Amino acid sequence: MSRGQRDFLIWVATFLVMLAICIPGLWVVLSAFRPNGEILTKPAVWIPRDLSFDNFRAIFGLGDNVVGIPVGSYFWNSAVISVTSTVVAVTIGMSGGYAFARYRFPGKSSAFLWLMLSRTVPGIALSLPLFILWSWTGLIDTKLGVIIVYTAINVPFTIWLTEGFFRQVPRDLSEAAQIDGCTPWQAFWKVEFPLAKSGIASAAIFAFLTSWNEYALASQLTRSTDSKTLPVGLMDFTAQFTIDWAGMSAMAVIIIIPALILTFLVQKHLIAGLTFGGVKG
Amino acid sequence: MAEVSLRKVIKRYGQMEVVHGIDLEIAHNEFVVLVGPSGCGKSTTLRMIAGLEEISDGEIAIGGKVVNRLPPRQRNISMVFQNYALYPHMTVRENLGFSLKIAGKAREEIDRAADEAAQILGLTPYMDRTPGELSGGQRQRVAMGRAIVRHPDVFLFDEPLSNLDAKLRSQMRIEIKKLHQTVATTVVYVTHDQVEAMTLADRIVIMRDGHIVQTGTPLDVFERPVNTFVATFIGSPAMNLVDGMAEGGAIRLSDNVRVPLPHGFAALAEGQRVTFGFRADNLMPLGHGLAETGEVATLELPVSLAEPLGAETLLLAEIAGKEVQAKMMHPRPVSPGEVLKFQLALDYCHLFDAESGVRLERKRDHGTD
Ligand SMILES: Nc1ncnc2c1ncn2[C@@H]1O[C@H](COP(=O)(O)OP(=O)(O)OP(=O)(O)O)[C@@H](O)[C@H]1O
Numbered sequence: 001m002s003r004g005q006r007d008f009l010i011w012v013a014t015f016l017v018m019l020a021i022c023i024p025g026l027w028v029v030l031s032a033f034r035p036n037g038e039i040l041t042k043p044a045v046w047i048p049r050d051l052s053f054d055n056f057r058a059i060f061g062l063g064d065n066v067v068g069i070p071v072g073s074y075f076w077n078s079a080v081i082s083v084t085s086t087v088v089a090v091t092i093g094m095s096g097g098y099a100f101a102r103y104r105f106p107g108k109s110s111a112f113l114w115l116m117l118s119r120t121v122p123g124i125a126l127s128l129p130l131f132i133l134w135s136w137t138g139l140i141d142t143k144l145g146v147i148i149v150y151t152a153i154n155v156p157f158t159i160w161l162t163e164g165f166f167r168q169v170p171r172d173l174s175e176a177a178q179i180d181g182c183t184p185w186q187a188f189w190k191v192e193f194p195l196a197k198s199g200i201a202s203a204a205i206f207a208f209l210t211s212w213n214e215y216a217l218a219s220q221l222t223r224s225t226d227s228k229t230l231p232v233g234l235m236d237f238t239a240q241f242t243i244d245w246a247g248m249s250a251m252a253v254i255i256i257i258p259a260l261i262l263t264f265l266v267q268k269h270l271i272a273g274l275t276f277g278g279v280k281g
Numbered sequence: 282m283a284e285v286s287l288r289k290v291i292k293r294y295g296q297m298e299v300v301h302g303i304d305l306e307i308a309h310n311e312f313v314v315l316v317g318p319s320g321c322g323k324s325t326t327l328r329m330i331a332g333l334e335e336i337s338d339g340e341i342a343i344g345g346k347v348v349n350r351l352p353p354r355q356r357n358i359s360m361v362f363q364n365y366a367l368y369p370h371m372t373v374r375e376n377l378g379f380s381l382k383i384a385g386k387a388r389e390e391i392d393r394a395a396d397e398a399a400q401i402l403g404l405t406p407y408m409d410r411t412p413g414e415l416s417g418g419q420r421q422r423v424a425m426g427r428a429i430v431r432h433p434d435v436f437l438f439d440e441p442l443s444n445l446d447a448k449l450r451s452q453m454r455i456e457i458k459k460l461h462q463t464v465a466t467t468v469v470y471v472t473h474d475q476v477e478a479m480t481l482a483d484r485i486v487i488m489r490d491g492h493i494v495q496t497g498t499p500l501d502v503f504e505r506p507v508n509t510f511v512a513t514f515i516g517s518p519a520m521n522l523v524d525g526m527a528e529g530g531a532i533r534l535s536d537n538v539r540v541p542l543p544h545g546f547a548a549l550a551e552g553q554r555v556t557f558g559f560r561a562d563n564l565m566p567l568g569h570g571l572a573e574t575g576e577v578a579t580l581e582l583p584v585s586l587a588e589p590l591g592a593e594t595l596l597l598a599e600i601a602g603k604e605v606q607a608k609m610m611h612p613r614p615v616s617p618g619e620v621l622k623f624q625l626a627l628d629y630c631h632l633f634d635a636e637s638g639v640r641l642e643r644k645r646d647h648g649t650d
């Protein structure tokens with residue numbers, strides 16, 4: 001097989017895999033701009049005939065057929081919950097990662113292992129106990145309740161990711177900074193934090209996306225417009241006998257866009273973070 | 282004025298004591314080198330002076346003020362780390378100016394100080410590069426520059442040259458020496474390289490297993506090592522040590538090698554076991570040495586290996602089955618196995634107690650000498 005042929009085959013294979021990955025996404029985006037009738041036609045209509053923003057108008061209650069879903073509230077809930085839990089998780093996780101990277105303490109390695117093991121429990125398995133606990137404590141159907149759960153989910157991963165980055169920052173640097181006149185606190189912010197920045201940014205974006213997209217637990221713990229998040233809100237489009245696929249798709253697009261924008265904004269850090277291109281001596 | 286005093290300084294890590302009560306007085310502007318084998322506690326001692334490591338017991342004073350409880354930033358010291366510890370995310374200029382920036386100095390003043398340091402160290406063309414874009418020698422210079430901009434009371438160096446190649450190392454050694462002359466400051470310098478120690482130091486402190494073994498000027502420790510450890514540690518090639526026994530006014534090194542007792546050792550008891558030490562420079566083949574005055578012993582020794590170095594040849598000879606090094610000036614070819622007549626300058630020989638390795642001092646037998 002010549003080199004050209006092989007390259008060609010690789011391209012074809014890559015294309016097919018990408019197609020498989022992208023088509024559902026594309027289909028959702030496409031459906032967001034089509035009326036329900038066209039979406040449900042059999043055989044499927046691949047080339048859209050009738051594109052419009054009607055579905056979005058409907059969601060925001062501007063069109064002729066008002067769907068009447070409090071999308072604004074859901075968006076606000078999602079934003080508050082995701083941002084807060086991300087900030088808290090990154091703050092705690094970064095401190096934890098730093099401690100694991102820098103200090104020796106009894107039980108360190110088993111503590112680290114347990115943190116990682118907590119990730120092996122599927123979140124949904126915790127939903128019943130959580131539901132009961134949260135009902136007792138009155139946290140059910142509150143943003144705070146969801147924030148606490150998401151923070152707990154995100155902390156171990158943040159610790160794990162930032163620990164690797166802090167470990168790459170030589171201890172000498174903080175010491176040099178302290179000799180140069182910094183307090184340990186200043187040394188951290190002026191030297192160690194900037195050097196681990198890409199790892200922290202990666203951890204933050206992962207935490208945010210996890211919170212933003214989480215459905216299973218949120219669907220158990222929220223029920224009113226006070227706390228329902230966007231993914232949970234998707235279910236509002238299902239009625240007893242019908243599903244408003246068009247509205248749902250439009251809503252899905254609304255969910256995707258902020259995540260997409262955010263990811264693009266920090267992608268430079270994300271790439272640096274994922275390739276662990278931390279510090280060079 | 283910044284003299285540094287260590288008084289009974291002890292360092293423990295948990296149960297393990299690694300520095301055992303060190304006493305050391307370092308004068309203002311003195312260049313002191315801590316030297317010793319790996320793991321002897323040099324870095325630990327230096328880091329305790331810097332305040333990066335707490336001291337478990339004892340007292341450290343800088344400029345007469347006890348600093349035991351002061352954090353590094355309040356000790357007015359600078360430190361150059363073995364791997365430089367430059368801030369990778371800052372340019373050379375920012376690295377140099379960092380300490381002044383933290384101290385809240387004005388922008389112009391920071392720039393002036395950075396430029397001045399760069400001038401001294403030849404870093405001016407690299408000011409806008411980051412450390413990642415510099416060679417090892419240049420990074421080393423930035424590390425030194427960062428130390429000098431602050432005009433500290435004390436400079437601390439922890440093996441600053443060990444990551445450089447041999448040529449650069451000797452070059453930087455000279456620069457450090459010059460630097461000390463330009464910016465007169467107290468220096469504590471850690472190395473395990475005895476050549477560095479000899480060339481740089483006003484005073485050498487030789488450490489071993491957390492103890493100070495000997496303190497003195499480079500010549501002191503070279504000429505009068507307190508024990509066999511110092512004797513072999515200082516000087517290159519290492520001092521030859523051969524076990525022997527005092528016997529009939531001589532030292533018997535083997536059945537057929539006897540050396541007359543050097544001057545001043547007449548009091549040695551018959552049968553006392555000693556370690557006899559001499560340097561390669563003091564054992565030379567007859568006619569291939571420097572004109573030596575003083576007591577000379579003549580030995581016939583087989584040569585097992587000759588290492589020509591140009592101006593001189595290093596010879597491996599054998600005494601009592603033990604290899605000793607000798608030097609041959611104005612060399613001629615020597616074949617292995619050849620037996621040569623050597624001259625040994627007794628005035629430069631050392632005797633150590635065979636058990637403890639402690640130096641035996643010469644006694645003045647006749648009052649005037
Ligand atoms: N954090 C620590 N915990 C326990 N022991 C330590 C620690 N740091 C150093 N030591 C021990 O203290 C002793 C002295 O270490 P130190 O780093 O001062 O040696 P050194 O003389 O600088 O050696 P080198 O020339 O290899 O740098 C060593 O035996 C080392 O194992």
Ligand SMILES: [Mg+2]
Nearest residue numbers: 323324325439
């Ligand atoms: Mg060391």
